[in-house]
Amino acid sequence: MSDPDLAKDIDACCRLSGEFTLRSGQVSHEYFDKYLFEADPALLRRVVAEMRSLVPADTDLLGGLEMGGIPIVAVLSAETGLPALFVRKEAKTYGTCKLAEGPDVAGRRVTLVEDVITTGGAVRDATVKLREYGATVDVVVCAIDRSPEGENPLADVGLEVRPVLTKAELDAARG
Template identity: 55%
Template structure:
């Protein structure tokens, strides 16, 4: 599947219409359910194939953020043969009390993996925790860059974002299939 075909397929699978309340409290007639493409093995495999070329050289561990980054990190791990860690929003308070499960991150060059980046807020919190746990984190890969503000915030904090698609690219891909939508205007991604 080409990158353009993949964009069309993600749009076809994840674009929903109806009435949806977004995290912000706004109501939107359109919604993108990212878990629909993450749960599709054919599409997730194609995403991993395309996204693997965006992983910087020298990375030791792919760190998927809870919850949407975990399937993407797993698929990327299978595609690249790089170890994967699964990062909780908060270290568990029992058992091993770990923030990151799976591969050891201490002293390793870690690339954060996320499905969708909007503001970058959760990434910044997780990177702070990963660094405190001994990881070296300079890069983030994502499937979809929803808004450029996220890239800016990450850059201000010493992180380089490598995105497979922007929201505008997905909307343009969907325009071939139906009437085009206005980008960045009241559209949400499911969490």
């Protein structure tokens, strides 16, 4: 990592203590409030600077997942010049009725962009749906991977997880 203080700064900004129910239904005594770094322009730029090198060279579209992946994908798109796609949890039931706002995904390689991955539920759902629309989805880049060390929670859908930071790195940054 070219930004040696990023883990320490993200940890200091985003780690909360208490009792939190995660999207997966798991209860955790700590929570990484990613909106705290996403709302900080300088910190968001630092995360995106590290994320750039994780994006596969053959990516056609960057797919940011609603809602936390949207600020990251907007900045990453501007930095890389790759078009952004805004992926909803569910397709709209009105207007264009789209699952993903932006360019058509059929026949395109989409790299997903997410904020925090624990079990990967939202990423798994988006991967399956985008593939149904004809996209090739093989990689997700994320700001924080808090899944158990050495495990890929998305192996079941053939997705490679490329994190900027892992929970182990954030824990180590606490000293």
